[in-house]
Amino acid sequence: MKSSTKIILFISISSLLILIFQKQIKSILKEKLGGYKWFDESLKWYRDEKTKTIIYNLHPSIIYDFKEFLSRVEKEIGLQIIATSGYRTWAEQANLHKQNKQNASAGNSDHNYGFALDINALDKSGKNILMKATSKQKWQESGLVDIAKNMGFKWGGDFQSYHDPVHFYKQPLSTSEMKAKYLAGNKNINGYINLT
Ligand SMILES: [Zn+2]
Numbered sequence: 001m002k003s004s005t006k007i008i009l010f011i012s013i014s015s016l017l018i019l020i021f022q023k024q025i026k027s028i029l030k031e032k033l034g035g036y037k038w039f040d041e042s043l044k045w046y047r048d049e050k051t052k053t054i055i056y057n058l059h060p061s062i063i064y065d066f067k068e069f070l071s072r073v074e075k076e077i078g079l080q081i082i083a084t085s086g087y088r089t090w091a092e093q094a095n096l097h098k099q100n101k102q103n104a105s106a107g108n109s110d111h112n113y114g115f116a117l118d119i120n121a122l123d124k125s126g127k128n129i130l131m132k133a134t135s136k137q138k139w140q141e142s143g144l145v146d147i148a149k150n151m152g153f154k155w156g157g158d159f160q161s162y163h164d165p166v167h168f169y170k171q172p173l174s175t176s177e178m179k180a181k182y183l184a185g186n187k188n189i190n191g192y193i194n195l196t
Helices: 003-020 022-032 049-056 063-077 090-099 136-141 144-150 175-183
Strands: 080-085 116-122 128-130 167-169
Touching: 003 022, 049 063, 049 080, 063 080, 063 144, 128 136, 136 144
Parallel strands: none
Antiparallel strands: 080 116, 116 128, 116 167
């Protein structure tokens, strides 16, 4: 075989392989470069202004993880997550506690530090199929909880004393450690606690 033929053959095969594995290569590159694996701006959850606002008001260190979670759920199981609550001030938390004593008191919820998100989920027709009153079993059968846990999130559906399946969270520190930092004024100008 002539060497020019070999080169052409090599280029053709390489191009073909790149074409076939385009998606995989893209996702590996994205990950290596610190980009998103699942998120893209065309997703329905991202086009919902309320959800987007709630996500972007979470603690800056957790926004990436939640964006990936919502995106993965939509791409893998076709459910559109809508956020109902994220970061809450202590005053807002105190109000919720007043309404229902099962809600944590001010400063004692991961929501007060921007590390918890409450969600519902819509099916392809836009019907809300996962909400607070929905059974734990239905939440689990949807596949959403498995995705969350696989990504390192904890789930309010596992609480022993309180049915809170809408609640997903990650804790870089325990709630009381976060509270201590907050009370010590160890937070940035936007009120988010410093983790370092
Ligand atoms: Zn919650």
